Amino acid sequence: MHNILMFRDEKLLRRALTHRSYVNENPGEGEHNERLEFLGDAVLNFLSGEYLYRRHPEKGEDELTRRRSALVDEKQLAKFAIEVGLDSRMRLGKGAIRDGGYQNPNLLSSTLEAVIGAYYLDNDSNIEAVRAIIEPLFDAVPEQIVVSRSNVDSKNRFQEWVQRNIGPTPPKYVTTQTGGLSHAPEFKAEVYVENQKYGEGTGRNKKEAEKLSAEDALAKLKTQGLLS
Known part of the structure; x- marks a missing residue:
């Protein structure tokens, strides 16, 4: 199991993995993961920006902005989600599963953001704990992929x-x-x-x-x- 799925508060992880479609079909389940997704998106944008700022001291603002967009776009986040095992852990409604939800880049990337937000909270809002989990994922992305994506960001x-x-x-x-x-x-x-x-x-x-x-x-x- 990847470290990002190792929680002290299992209920918090459960909520991070729970999509709206699951709650709609199981009303007693409680809250879905969209608020955690919002938090995780903010944490991820900060960490990716800070990561690129340190890694590329020669790059200007425009280039760093393009690279950040490429590093955390939906396609790349979906790949990260699969790497850490979220594709088999997402809690989806039957309709979402029937429509291929476990392979849906939108659902995968959104769930990853929710898990990142939850992991941040589970570690007492310690950004360093999240950084230790996220930066190895960033490091594994080939440079040429980031460059090629950054060149076409509309x-x-x-x-x-x-x-x-x-x-x-x-x-x-x-x-x-x-x-x-x-x-x-x-x-x-x-x-x-x-x-x-x-x-x-x-x-x-x-x-x-x-x-x-x-x-x-x-x-x-x-x-x-x-x-x-």
Whole structure:
């Protein structure tokens, strides 16, 4: 068993592994893992940013931002989740299982974030305990994969365009759940710069919707001749 699954509070681990779809089918189960997912996302973004800051002292902000996005994108987090054994431990509803939930990158990455948030709490909010678990996963990602992914991140490309052509204010993403099933929700994102909408997108999760809204914004800029 991977160390990230070794908890003092087994109930906390159980909640981190419990998807909304499971709770919907088992109302007496208690809370699902979305609040822990929120916390884990914040912890993971900090640790990945700090990790890259130390590892690449020669890189500037834009490059570090792109690399961080590549290191913690859905695809990579799903791979981490499988590496630590979450694919067989997730607690999913029957519908989610029937739809291939154990191999679903969205569910895998979200569960990993929830487990990271729970592990942080289980270790008395000690960030060093989480760092010891996460950094070996980062170390195992080949450099060329991070570089190739970072070169195509649409959110960072759009932010760079905004900084060059408008100013330092970063794009703002407004994301809402618009429908879908409990195990396959649908999200809509709109991206704004200084209260002006530049693009929108719909995806299976917030990250995908935001990425697609950035791609929409970039496509519109190209159409307008504002981006080569």
